[in-house]
Each structure stands twice: as C-alpha cells, then as structure tokens.
Amino acid sequence: xxxxxxxxxxxxxxxxxxxxxxxxxxxxxxxxxxxxxxxxxxxxxxxxxxxxxxxxxxxxxxxxxxxxxxxxxxxxxxxxxxxxxxxxxxxxxxxxxxxxxxxxxxxxxxxxxxxxxxxxxxxxxxxxxxxxxxxxxxxxxxxxxxxxxxxxxxxxxxxxxxxxxxxxxxxxxxxxxxxxxxxxxxxxxxxxxxxxxxxxxxxxxxxxxxxxxxxxxxxxxxxxxxxxxxxxxxxxxxxxxxxxxxxx
Numbered sequence: 001x002x003x004x005x006x007x008x009x010x011x012x013x014x015x016x017x018x019x020x021x022x023x024x025x026x027x028x029x030x031x032x033x034x035x036x037x038x039x040x041x042x043x044x045x046x047x048x049x050x051x052x053x054x055x056x057x058x059x060x061x062x063x064x065x066x067x068x069x070x071x072x073x074x075x076x077x078x079x080x081x082x083x084x085x086x087x088x089x090x091x092x093x094x095x096x097x098x099x100x101x102x103x104x105x106x107x108x109x110x111x112x113x114x115x116x117x118x119x120x121x122x123x124x125x126x127x128x129x130x131x132x133x134x135x136x137x138x139x140x141x142x143x144x145x146x147x148x149x150x151x152x153x154x155x156x157x158x159x160x161x162x163x164x165x166x167x168x169x170x171x172x173x174x175x176x177x178x179x180x181x182x183x184x185x186x187x188x189x190x191x192x193x194x195x196x197x198x199x200x201x202x203x204x205x206x207x208x209x210x211x212x213x214x215x216x217x218x219x220x221x222x223x224x225x226x227x228x229x230x231x232x233x234x235x236x237x238x239x240x241x242x243x244x245x246x247x248x
Contacts (some may be wrong), residue, residue, distance in 0.1 A: 010242040020075040092162025107242035127239035133230035137188040149184030162204030168198040171211030
C-alpha cells in the first residue's frame with residue numbers, strides 16, 4: 001500500500017522572524033497586563049484606530065520601543081503551503097522507499113558515520129538547488145550544499161530498476177545521484193510539465209514518489225519553490241525543510 005507523506009518547506013530569514021515574533025509576543029503580554037489602565041482592550045485585534053495610536057504612545061513611553069503598523073500583527077509565516085506526496089509501495093522500490101522514510105520520519109535517530117556525525121534526517125535540511133522550470137533539489141543531510149549526503153545503509157546504494165522505468169511528470173520525486181548506483185540521501189522534485197525536460201530525467205534517476213497534484217496547496221508549494229530560484233542554480237533566500245513525516 002502506498003504511503004502518503006508531507007513536507008513543510010520554509011523560506012526567509014529565520015533569525016529575523018524569531019526576533020519579530022518575540023517582540024510581537026512581548027507586546028501582546030504588555031497589553032494584556034497594562035491595557036486596562038490606559039482604557040485599552042487587552043487584545044491587539046480589538047483595538048480601533050484611536051486605540052492603536054494610544055497604544056503606540058504609551059508603549060513607547062513605558063518600554064522605549066517605537067511601534068510601527070507592522071508591529072501590531074504577527075510576522076508573516078515563513079512556511080510555504082504543505083507539500084503532500086505519495087511514496088510508491090512497489091516491491092522493486094523497497095530499498096529506496098525505506099531509505100526515504102527513515103530520513104523523513106527520523107524514527108531510527110540515525111547519525112552519520114562521518115565526523116562531525118550529523119543526524120541523518122531531512123528535517124532542517126536545505127533546499128540548496130532550484131533550477132527554475134525544472135527541479136528543486138535537497139536532502140544533503142551531511143553537508144547541506146549538495147556535495148554530501150548519506151543513506152541509511154552507509155554511503156550510497158544501487159539504483160532500483162523499477163524506479164528507472166517510471167516516466168517523469170510535474171511533481172515527480174526522485175533520488176538525485178552523481179552517476180549510476182550512487183544514491184544517498186539527496187532527492188529532487190520536478191517543477192515542470194515540459195515533456196522535453198522530463199524526458200532527460202526518465203531512466204537516469206530512480207523515481208519513487210509523486211506529489212498530489214489534485215491538492216491545491218501542493219501545487220502552490222511547487223510554484224512557490226519555483227519562484228525562489230535565483231537563475232544561478234541556487235535560491236534567492238534560504239529555503240529548508242521545516243517539518244516532514246509520514247501521514248498516518
């Protein structure tokens with residue numbers, strides 16, 4: 001039986017996001033504790049225009065922190081729409097699927113055999129390559145830049161022929177490699193439906209999963225990833241896997 005999974009990608013400045021979120025939460029706590037004595041509601045979403053002006057004045061006077069209009073709302077989430085995918089249960093893809101699931105779920109809590117022995121898991125891994133209108137590549141769990149990667153079997157493992165027969169389409173997920181029988185942890189997802197581009201992939205890479213194109217969020221996720229390409233094979237902003245797992 002095929003297994004459904006999800007990947008939540010994030011993109012942006014994580015440090016700035018955490019700083020802005022902390023400031024917003026501090027403002028929420030301050031208003032809850034002090035709003036009443038200034039005739040203000042205790043929730044930011046209950047403020048009218050006059051209340052926002054009063055809050056800006058009294059908050060700066062009390063904390064020496066100047067508020068902007070953006071300060072009254074939580075910072076925009078860095079999380080992209082959830083990507084849903086289905087991993088093949090074909091007997092001929094058993095080893096590839098097992099490798100992907102172990103890294104996706106982190107159930108085995110594996111670590112690399114190479115110093116500095118990073119954890120072998122996809123959560124937190126960078127999307128280090130995006131070729132606009134082609135592929136987004138990720139899963140280098142050892143070096144995070146495309147020069148590393150390690151399977152749960154240690155090093156690399158051989159291509160499973162069943163996956164080499166799968167025709168590629170938009171949203172196909174496949175193992176990345178550096179040649180025949182060199183699969184590690186790296187994988188990619190296609191961002192195109194162009195038959196000419198997809199034909200170059202079929203037979204060279206082991207395809208083992210497919211994005212749920214019937215899901216609106218998944219389609220939007222592919223579009224958002226595509227838009228993050230920098231036209232040099234990289235990304236215009238940091239992109240990483242924030243969370244991922246199998247769906248029960």
